[in-house]
Amino acid sequence: VKPYPSYSLSRDPEPRPHMGGTDGASTTQTSEQNWSVTAAKEVSFQIRLTSGVLDPGNQQLIEAGAAVGQDLQPRRLLVVDSRVADIYGEQIRAYFLAHGAKFRLLALPCTEAGKRIEAVQQIIDELDDFGIDRNRDPLIAIGGGVLMDIAGVAACLYRRGSPYVRVPTTLIGLVDAGIGSKTGVNHGPHKNRLGAYYPARVTLADRSFLATLDDRHIVNGLAEILKVALVRDVVLFELLETYGTDLIKTRFQDGGDDVGAAASQVLHRAIQGMLQELAPNLWEQDLERLMDYGHSFSPTLEMAALPQLLHGEAVSIDMALSTVLSLQRGLLTEGEVARIFAVSKKLALPVRHELIEPGLLSAALAETTRHRGGEQRLPLSTGIGKATFVNDVTIAELTSAGILLAGRWSHD
Ligand SMILES: NC(=O)c1ccc[n+]([C@@H]2O[C@H](COP(=O)([O-])OP(=O)(O)OC[C@H]3O[C@@H](n4cnc5c(N)ncnc54)[C@H](O)[C@@H]3O)[C@@H](O)[C@H]2O)c1
Numbered sequence: 384v385k386p387y388p389s390y391s392l393s394r395d396p397e398p399r400p401h402m403g404g405t406d407g408a409s410t411t412q413t414s415e416q417n418w419s420v421t422a423a424k425e426v427s428f429q430i431r432l433t434s435g436v437l438d439p440g441n442q443q444l445i446e447a448g449a450a451v452g453q454d455l456q457p458r459r460l461l462v463v464d465s466r467v468a469d470i471y472g473e474q475i476r477a478y479f480l481a482h483g484a485k486f487r488l489l490a491l492p493c494t495e496a497g498k499r500i501e502a503v504q505q506i507i508d509e510l511d512d513f514g515i516d517r518n519r520d521p522l523i524a525i526g527g528g529v530l531m532d533i534a535g536v537a538a539c540l541y542r543r544g545s546p547y548v549r550v551p552t553t554l555i556g557l558v559d560a561g562i563g564s565k566t567g568v569n570h571g572p573h574k575n576r577l578g579a580y581y582p583a584r585v586t587l588a589d590r591s592f593l594a595t596l597d598d599r600h601i602v603n604g605l606a607e608i609l610k611v612a613l614v615r616d617v618v619l620f621e622l623l624e625t626y627g628t629d630l631i632k633t634r635f636q637d638g639g640d641d642v643g644a645a646a647s648q649v650l651h652r653a654i655q656g657m658l659q660e661l662a663p664n665l666w667e668q669d670l671e672r673l674m675d676y677g678h679s680f681s682p683t684l685e686m687a688a689l690p691q692l693l694h695g696e697a698v699s700i701d702m703a704l705s706t707v708l709s710l711q712r713g714l715l716t717e718g719e720v721a722r723i724f725a726v727s728k729k730l731a732l733p734v735r736h737e738l739i740e741p742g743l744l745s746a747a748l749a750e751t752t753r754h755r756g757g758e759q760r761l762p763l764s765t766g767i768g769k770a771t772f773v774n775d776v777t778i779a780e781l782t783s784a785g786i787l788l789a790g791r792w793s794h795d
Pocket residue numbers: 464465466467470493494495498526527528529530532552553554555556559560561563564565566567575592593594595596597600603694
């Protein structure tokens with residue numbers, strides 16, 4: 384056994400580049416027994432706001448994430464939310480049969496409580512049993528945020544990384560969970576404690592799936608859209624102000640009228656805004672993230688209230704509390720706050736919860752501060768469509784915001 388790598392050693396104490404690899408890697412020998420390796424990995428993935436994904440005449444899904452120009456029969460493990468499989472299973476099967484694919488459909492019951500590593504293992508067992516070529520045969524994840532988060536972790540772990548494709552079927556999936564780089568499952572009492580930054584090669588976002596989603600889950604997704612509006616897009620806010628109620632009624636479907644056109648604009652602006660925030664900070668090196676608005680207290684609240692509160696509902700309550708914090712600090716005017724609460728009422732979003740009390744707020748703030756590298760980095764809105772970050776929120780301030788919120792804005 385040679386004590387050292389085969390390249391020549393230098394006793395020069397100065398760092399010295401040794402080689403550059405095809406993937407941009409370089410190795411530096413920093414002293415006789417220390418080497419330092421640097422590599423940059425290019426990441427590229429696509430989000431397509433599209434339609435007719437399950438139409439057998441549409442090539443997008445069968446081609447998504449697969450190696451181009453292959454003659455071999457496509458193999459696909461389809462991981463599908465079991466409710467989605469009940470509704471769309473026949474269409475999904477017909478699609479892959481029409482494309483001559485060898486496939487297996489794994490229907491996975493999806494709940495927040497079940498978003499855990501055991502579900503990831505179930506997918507991995509299925510991948511192992513079915514067998515895929517890791518360059519040619521992407522796993523296809525069809526479902527809401529829970530399904531896509533679980534499938535993303537499985538794809539990331541399987542053979543140290545296998546390609547996958549996301550087909551979101553909920554509103555949160557379309558505008559949030561399906562478009563970024565994050566995957567994750569809950570662990571112990573902690574939300575998304577396990578996971579990786581591992582984007583799907585392609586996301587096919589088709590709003591026709593929303594036609595079968597119930598009102599509560601449409602509203603749940605509207606919370607994440609309202610978040611984008613509040614911190615960076617006043618036009619999006621105005622669209623919600625004007626069309627919010629109709630968007631729930633029509634489930635974002637295009638009836639060829641102005642509501643359908645507004646639905647297209649809302650989806651487009653929400654995805655665009657989200658990506659403009661996420662893309663420059665894909666690995667979250669910068670911990671000041673506008674998209675964390677509504678996500679400072681909500682992870683603790685959501686897990687404490689499980690299974691009562693949906694993700695977007697917890698986010699909405701957090702945004703309401705943050706709005707009141709802004710009001711107390713003079714960052715928002717009474718008029719702006721009234722407009723914000725009028726929109727959340729129009730969208731039927733909850734704004735308060737009995738668990739919002741000093742004990743939970745204190746635990747949530749401590750957890751968030753730990754998660755954000757020791758600083759609060761709390762996004763607060765400074766006007767509709769604008770925000771800043773603060774680091775000095777106290778428990779007393781939070782408590783009084785909670786009391787004010789419960790007293791003045793109940794939506795009852
Ligand atoms: N990775 C990310 O960046 C990210 C971002 C936001 C949210 N999330 C995660 O997403 C999860 C929430 O996602 P969600 O709101 O989509 O919930 P979900 O995945 O639980 O889906 C909601 C419900 O709708 C059903 N369903 C899904 N599609 C349907 C359809 N087309 N018709 C009828 N029923 C359908 C599901 O069976 C489920 O009961 C949370 O766990 C959250 O942490 C992740």
